[in-house]
Amino acid sequence: MRSERFASRDRRELHREQLISPLPELGLVASGGPNDPEPELVVVSGAVLRMDGKDAADFDVIDRFVVAHGLDLEVAAEAMALEDAEVARRLVDVDVPRVELVRLARGLTPAKLARVIGLLDPVELMLALKKLRARRAPSNQAHVTNLKESPALLAADAAEAARRGFAEIETTVGVARYAPLNAIALLVGSQTGRPGVMTQCAVEERRNLELAIRGLVTYAETLSVYGTEPVFVDGDDTPWSKAFLGAAYASRGVKVRFTSGTGSEALMGYAQGLSMLYLEARCLAAVRAAGSQGVQNGSISCVALVLSVPGGTRAILGENVLAAWLDLEVASGNDAIASHSEIRKTAKLMGQFLPGTDFVTSGYSVMPRHDNTFGGGNFDADDIDEWLTVQRDWQVDAGIEPVAEDEVVRIRERAARAVQAVFSELDLPPVSDEEVGAATTGYDSRGMPDRDRAADVEAADELLARGVSGLDVVLALDRNGFGDVAEAVLSMQRQRVSADYLQTAAIIDSEGLVHSAVNDPNVYAGPGTGYRLEGERWALLQSLPNVVDPLELTGGEPEAEPIVVERGEAVKGDDPAEVVVAVGPAFAAAIRRTIADLHHRDVLEAICDGVREGGGVPRIVRVRRVADVAFIAHDGARLSGSGVALGLQSKGTAVIHRADLEPLDNLELFGMSPLYTLESYRAMGQNAAGYALGKRVGPVPTQLDNYARAKLIVRTTLLHARETQAVVAGAAPVELELAVPVPST
Amino acid sequence: MSFDPKRDYPLGTRRPDLVSTPGGLPLAEVTLDALRDGRIDSGEIRATPETLRLQSEVARAAGRKPLAESLERAAELAAVPDELLLAVYTALRPRRATAAELEDWAARLETHGAARTAAFVREAATAYAERGLLAHA
Numbered sequence: 104m105r106s107e108r109f110a111s112r113d114r115r116e117l118h119r120e121q122l123i124s125p126l127p128e129l130g131l132v133a134s135g136g137p138n139d140p141e142p143e144l145v146v147v148s149g150a151v152l153r154m155d156g157k158d159a160a161d162f163d164v165i166d167r168f169v170v171a172h173g174l175d176l177e178v179a180a181e182a183m184a185l186e187d188a189e190v191a192r193r194l195v196d197v198d199v200p201r202v203e204l205v206r207l208a209r210g211l212t213p214a215k216l217a218r219v220i221g222l223l224d225p226v227e228l229m230l231a232l233k234k235l236r237a238r239r240a241p242s243n244q245a246h247v248t249n250l251k252e253s254p255a256l257l258a259a260d261a262a263e264a265a266r267r268g269f270a271e272i273e274t275t276v277g278v279a280r281y282a283p284l285n286a287i288a289l290l291v292g293s294q295t296g297r298p299g300v301m302t303q304c305a306v307e308e309r310r311n312l313e314l315a316i317r318g319l320v321t322y323a324e325t326l327s328v329y330g331t332e333p334v335f336v337d338g339d340d341t342p343w344s345k346a347f348l349g350a351a352y353a354s355r356g357v358k359v360r361f362t363s364g365t366g367s368e369a370l371m372g373y374a375q376g377l378s379m380l381y382l383e384a385r386c387l388a389a390v391r392a393a394g395s396q397g398v399q400n401g402s403i404s405c406v407a408l409v410l411s412v413p414g415g416t417r418a419i420l421g422e423n424v425l426a427a428w429l430d431l432e433v434a435s436g437n438d439a440i441a442s443h444s445e446i447r448k449t450a451k452l453m454g455q456f457l458p459g460t461d462f463v464t465s466g467y468s469v470m471p472r473h474d475n476t477f478g479g480g481n482f483d484a485d486d487i488d489e490w491l492t493v494q495r496d497w498q499v500d501a502g503i504e505p506v507a508e509d510e511v512v513r514i515r516e517r518a519a520r521a522v523q524a525v526f527s528e529l530d531l532p533p534v535s536d537e538e539v540g541a542a543t544t545g546y547d548s549r550g551m552p553d554r555d556r557a558a559d560v561e562a563a564d565e566l567l568a569r570g571v572s573g574l575d576v577v578l579a580l581d582r583n584g585f586g587d588v589a590e591a592v593l594s595m596q597r598q599r600v601s602a603d604y605l606q607t608a609a610i611i612d613s614e615g616l617v618h619s620a621v622n623d624p625n626v627y628a629g630p631g632t633g634y635r636l637e638g639e640r641w642a643l644l645q646s647l648p649n650v651v652d653p654l655e656l657t658g659g660e661p662e663a664e665p666i667v668v669e670r671g672e673a674v675k676g677d678d679p680a681e682v683v684v685a686v687g688p689a690f691a692a693a694i695r696r697t698i699a700d701l702h703h704r705d706v707l708e709a710i711c712d713g714v715r716e717g718g719g720v721p722r723i724v725r726v727r728r729v730a731d732v733a734f735i736a737h738d739g740a741r742l743s744g745s746g747v748a749l750g751l752q753s754k755g756t757a758v759i760h761r762a763d764l765e766p767l768d769n770l771e772l773f774g775m776s777p778l779y780t781l782e783s784y785r786a787m788g789q790n791a792a793g794y795a796l797g798k799r800v801g802p803v804p805t806q807l808d809n810y811a812r813a814k815l816i817v818r819t820t821l822l823h824a825r826e827t828q829a830v831v832a833g834a835a836p837v838e839l840e841l842a843v844p845v846p847s848t
Numbered sequence: 849m850s851f852d853p854k855r856d857y858p859l860g861t862r863r864p865d866l867v868s869t870p871g872g873l874p875l876a877e878v879t880l881d882a883l884r885d886g887r888i889d890s891g892e893i894r895a896t897p898e899t900l901r902l903q904s905e906v907a908r909a910a911g912r913k914p915l916a917e918s919l920e921r922a923a924e925l926a927a928v929p930d931e932l933l934l935a936v937y938t939a940l941r942p943r944r945a946t947a948a949e950l951e952d953w954a955a956r957l958e959t960h961g962a963a964r965t966a967a968f969v970r971e972a973a974t975a976y977a978e979r980g981l982l983a984h985a
Contacts, residue, residue, distance in 0.1 A: 570890070590880060599893055603859055
């Protein structure tokens with residue numbers, strides 16, 4: 104039998120994804136797999152004879168490399184002798200400093216590392232990550248690509264990303280030969296947005312090195328590693344070749360970050376029956392041994408596979424913690440699409456977002472995901488306001504700054520103009536004014552004019568043949584009135600000479616100062632220590648463009664003509680048909696409209712009309728001693744000749760009351776003030792008269808909007824505050840009359 | 849000219865006196881004026897082996913031995929031509945080179961003063977031989 108509720112849930116986005124039960128023999132188990140080895144290290148006379156269930160003779164390339172370059176045997180005996188639970192406790196003990204934990208990690212085998220991480224629950228993992236992050240302050244990385252490889256749009260997006268505070272920006276190519284053009288657009292755009300932003304163009308290694316040598320990019324994170332030998336070899340590398348490549352990049356002044364992540368071995372078919380987290384521990388041990396300053400990890404492109412098994416999200420957070428524990432800079436994923444479900448992917452994000460990592464995402468899609476050629480866009484251009492709001496909600500810095508629309512438009516246009524000038528100066532196919540305009544204010548590349556792509560790639564080849572470098576870009580900017588951008592690009596060239604950004608977790612501020620784990624380390628040691636979002640930065644991150652001054656929300660009409668006039672103290676009436684309409688202290692005075700924007704005169708008239716239509720006689724009084732609608736109504740009822748009154752708060756909430764009821768009881772309550780029309784108030788008046796005359800009365804039909812509160816609670820609060828400000832303690836109620844309207848001229 | 853790896857980082861801002869381009873131009877003179885006057889060419893925009901060695905010392909002093917060793921290899925490779933760099937990388941990929949070829953590349957690296965990197969290549973050759981990752985002769 105089909106339940107309509109189950110059927111409704113089946114149609115949710117979440118159900119596009121498959122969840123599977125674990126299948127360890129294919130590596131489809133998040134952590135603690137049945138085939139994962141027991142942690143083990145046998146060292147005799149300085150030689151490792153056994154590690155994690157294998158004799159030295161059976162060590163594969165990863166084991167050999169880790170033993171040769173990673174494992175610190177001076178620490179190993181002490182560290183391996185510690186109970187798993189003892190090490191796990193130290194990870195979350197704020198009194199055990201990061202430095203000490205990093206020292207212990209140097210002596211732990213991959214199986215031990217994975218075992219200890221496996222003991223931590225999600226909140227413990229977050230605390231450990233907060234402690235173990237390398238750099239003091241978190242930051243973020245952006246993706247900037249587009250399907251048309253439009254240079255104006257790349258530059259504009261890079262400028263916006265830089266202006267929004269991203270410390271690194273990554274692009275790639277659809278067509279490999281475009282690489283130098285995209286790298287130039289990214290370099291020019293980023294330095295227009297904010298000096299000091301690092302850029303990369305993810306392409307094949309030889310091309311990448313060439314871009315680096317020419318000073319067109321400053322970092323690379325394309326060096327992938329895997330946790331089993333067959334997958335490593337299928338990736339056409341070994342730990343030695345990757346380590347060599349890392350040093351080669353560094354020798355050309357490129358910041359290097361390796362890439363790994365859970366799930367890749369299972370996806371590539373050789374997980375050897377081992378759990379995702381254990382294999383990632385092997386990857387990370389190899390990354391550290393290779394001398395990489397950092398790693399992009401957190402499952403990355405395999406994230407949806409890891410999320411298909413139980414504990415997947417936890418294992419991904421676990422691998423981020425593991426990387427930080429191994430003293431690596433962490434760019435923590437959240438780039439590839441993790442889920443169709445907004446709830447699920449945001450829940451996953453919190454693991455990195457709340458503790459903060461060196462780069463909370465390894466690619467936030469600054470443009471709409473339609474244009475994300477990395478296959479990324481887990482969070483994209485349309486999500487930025489949500490990201491900013493969640494930062495503000497939690498008082499957490501996740502690396503994106505609010506920027507006003509005018510400023511974004513200004514910086515985008517300037518970057519598009521700058522790249523137009525550079526293309527012209529370097530004799531590249533021209534960037535038209537039309538392209539500049541579309542890049543400045545357009546949504547995505549579908550709105551960009553088409554370029555002659557054959558001419559572009561030809562020009563790109565020729566550009567490389569001419570030996571064009573970052574310095575030529577500097578001169579082109581300088582000659583065309585972009586002196587400040589020229590200085591910024593030159594400053595990035597100077598950074599290559601001093602090579603400070605090769606140290607762990609380095610980013611560059613707008614003054615050109617490098618902040619890395621060396622000179623700006625994370626020293627979190629519990630409440631009140633480490634990086635805290637406060638002061639100017641907190642002021643910046645809470646000032647979203649859509650934030651309004653609450654005083655502007657309830658602006659009255661102080662000079663407007665009177666709605667009511669007071670006629671002295673109200674006394675008890677004696678007409679049995681009388682219905683008192685009791686209004687709040689601020690009604691038709693400090694407040695003149697309901698939350699549904701109905702004018703108080705119109706509301707009073709509608710109610711009085713309704714009372715009369717119901718056979719009653721309306722009388723208006725103002726209750727001054729209280730602001731609560733129940734007491735306003737009950738006070739009114741006690742003045743009413745019939746004993747029945749309709750109480751009305753200034754925001755529009757109403758109650759029909761009777762004198763013999765307890766104040767907090769009532770005949771009918773109308774709490775959905777945002778939904779009421781004048782017709783609603785007329786019907787309330789009719790019902791009140793019905794009760795007064797002792798007729799049978801059916802309740803006024805009401806609607807329900809459960810979102811009204813979320814939408815209007817701020818205005819409700821502000822309106823109610825005005826009502827309570829108008830309260831006069833102990834004051835007697837007063838008679839009111841509708842004022843005669845001033846004839847309009 | 850003494851250097852304290854625990855205090856003198858970042859070199860670019862704390863010890864620019866220790867940093868120069870491969871042609872000997874001090875870091876402070878890498879300016880827009882110098883570029884306009886044609887006093888800098890693109891070959892000058894890179895870290896020297898000496899600068900990379902200083903960075904290696906910084907990493908070592910911060911307790912990061914594998915990073916320090918990688919930066920030492922980088923210092924050696926700064927003097928190695930691009931083509932040789934890429935050729936050695938290719939040779940280190942799985943089953944690309946025989947033991948003898950890897951030995952030849954190691955020797956070539958030594959002629960450029962890259963002794964540590966040469967030893968690294970020889971170490972790879974040993975591991976590859978045991979794991980079947982050498983090319984068949």
